[in-house]
Amino acid sequence: MRPTVDVPLTVNRECAVPLAVQVAGQLRDAMRAGGLRAGERLPSTRGLAALLGVSRTVVTDAYQQLYAEGWLDGRHGSGTYVADGTLPHENGQARAVGAPVSVPAGAPFSAPLSAPRRAHREAAPRGVVDLRPGRPWVSGYDETAWRRAWRSAGDLPLNAFPDPYGHPELRELLAEHLRRARAVPVGAGNVMVTRGTGNGLDLIAATLLRPGDRAGVEEPGWRAARRIFASRGAEVVPCPVDEQGVIVEALPDDLRVLYTTPAHQFPVGGRLPIPRRERLLAWARRTGAIVVEDDYDAEFRYDVAPLPALYGLDPGRVVLLGTLSKSLGPDVGLGWLVAPADLLDAVAERRMYVADRTSGPVQRAVTTLLERGDLDRHLRRMRLEYARRRAAIVEALGPYVRGDTAGLHVMVTLPAGVVPGLVRRAGERGVLLDTTEAHHHGPTRVHGLVLGYGSASRADVRRGCAVIRELMPAEGA
Template sequence: MANSDQFRKANFVTDRWAELPLTVDRTLAVPLAAQVAAELRDAAVSGRIRVGERLPSSRTLATRLGVSRTVVTAAYDQLHAEGWVSGRTGSGTYLAAAPTAAPPQPADTGPATRTGDLVDLRSGTPCVELLDPAAWRRAWRAAGHRMPLVYKERRGEPAYLAAVAEHLLRHRGLSAANHTVLATSGTSSAAGELAAALLRPGDRVAIENPGYQRAVGAFRAAGMRVVPVPVDEQGLRVDRIPPDVRAVYCTPAHQFPLGCRMPAARRIELIDFARRTGALIVEDDYDGELRYDTAPLPLLATLAPDLVVHLGTTSKILSTTLGVGWLVAAPAITDAVVAHRETTGTLPAPAGQQVVVELSRGGDLSRHLRRLRRGMADRRATVVTELRRRHLPVQGDHAGSHLVVPLPSPAAEQRAIESARSRGIHLDGLARHHIGTPSTFGIAIGYATPAHADLGPAAAVTADCLAGV
């Protein structure tokens, strides 16, 4: 009788899935695995798959869709990472939760209103949906088992510095000894510490324009005079940097906000400038781990470790909850920063450092980064597909968590932002990222924050708004 019941259940699952309209389109730029995952999400949203229902085996679904089993396995892995499905040993894969359906869009072409929170497509945020909840909870529990600290480690927790050194070597190709690594509270905080520890009030600091305005604020708060330097499709214009600046702040791996990468020749030009003038280079590698098309170029810090201060953060690859990052520089520089901390009593949060240590221990951090790269590449492809359907230009390397759609004027930028807001989408314009009068206009579209089920519809609405300006 038991065998007969199992046979009937197996046939029910097979027949049930044969009736569901799941399809993939090989002509799209979206990877097949991402399409399969999206089809399953849509089926869950519409109620065609119910919570607790068993999904077909990867072999069965691969045969049904005419794709390889690897494609279906990757789709199941993505859904598992997002928390929608769960596996039961010896039983199969089950729908654990149903994604929230995106609000339906009106049939007419006029502006629509939407109640509740806006879907956030602004740049500079992490993708917490791709964090493994079990690994996250496990790291916090393990960190909580440690006894409370008595003395503060101004350099950072030794285990954290070792974890950062291992992370940088494995994922960024930067060899860093413990005495050259400091824990920080993030890149903008580190910029302020560097200015206070190494520079004098009134010193001039060159910064990309458009660029990261929180770094601008940190340098100004430390008493520095900020000098805006233009950016082109290869990043910071070294030929436009005044020779009397004491430091140069830049984002060479993925220029913020334009999204371009500084090529090798421009990097060498910047290093030569620093050697001639004695300027310090501050390399903000805020999302350097997130590259999807080619291997990253060597970091400035590997090319000139005596001239470059390398900054990194957990806020883009994990969560802003942790509030920690790192600084890598020559010992004389790190010693000066530690001396400044001794006089001010400042240091980054030990709790966040301990969580990173626990994520690193056992490989959870590396596994998360592999999953994050796959997931973010799929998210980028989803947005790009919607934009290209409307023949909109896309700027920015296959990296990071945002891309740029250029626009011809500040008026066009503002119209796009207002149109999207009226339809429930929060967009980020380039104008606000300038020092002084804006010269470059467009929309920086972030694809990390929304739930995956919301991203496709939000990207379609955004593309409509941009096409309409």
């Protein structure tokens, strides 16, 4: 057993910052600076609590946060260690923010390529349990707050010259929301109001990509991202993921843009640990690539505080996309794009060129929801409700569940040959399911189900999981 490393820590009881946050922050800084190195053993929670004169709960909470971020590794019977793969900053100094984003001159204003027509996804018939991902519980909103927001929207006159950046008041409120909810230090000057994630991603693609540029998308990953990049003439490059997220070492050096979902990888469900986030940003700085971070359901976490957004770690190389489609509903049609000011200006110019805009009344209504705190209250209610549904899935299918710490979906791992028949038989019994196969660009690497619990009631979640459990092969079969 390795000796325990001596950790120089202090706590300030007069500071407004909670003690557990102080301890976690000092340990994190020590690992970043190289004072604590991979493989070194930390004191026990009891021992460190005694040394600092705090309760054991304080140290336990600090360790749990660092476990969640990927900084620490627990080894049964031997203690807590600094995880392998942590990257201290060079010479103990903080890394510099990346160079400004270069926008290609004369990048094309290409129209999206036509795609095969397909029926849009409709609500499941009465009595059918829909466990497909991608839909929130749209009936959970506060009707009084919703009506009040739309009355305020009706009080404003129509604008003959919509601002391509969005209403200034809403941009300020969104910046504050991101600072409060996602610890993103951003000002309104870096925020653009969009019609949602797809709109924001298409604006970025139209601004940055020339025909033939290579654009990376996680594999498996969000199908719409592949279609958007392809529609702008890019060569789509599948970038493999594991249970934690995108594999940095597998990224090619010639990508112009990489689309990633680090807070809750879709569909596998992993969250990118802090050390890997730093390696990803180091790759982006070295290659000149732009990382597009989709923060699509980061508001919903069920274990510890959310990990910091990539944008907050390096605003010079990251574009952050967000949306209200998961927190309120897709029909609201509002999201945001956070980027360096020069890139945001280029996107605004393109937006004006193609007459793309976000509805003014929708912006006014969302402004009211944010001003009055209605959106925050809604998120708190839904976080509790979704946590109960997620718990029902874990209780029923626990050993097979992956990616259950956040968001509105989990992955259920299954042998490849089992999935098609199980989905078919579940459908015959009134349970609609989605598979990982549908989210691959090439051959299926990850096999299983993608279970969404946003749009199904708790009773329906339990019923659907019971059907799945009955149809799963017996263990050892």
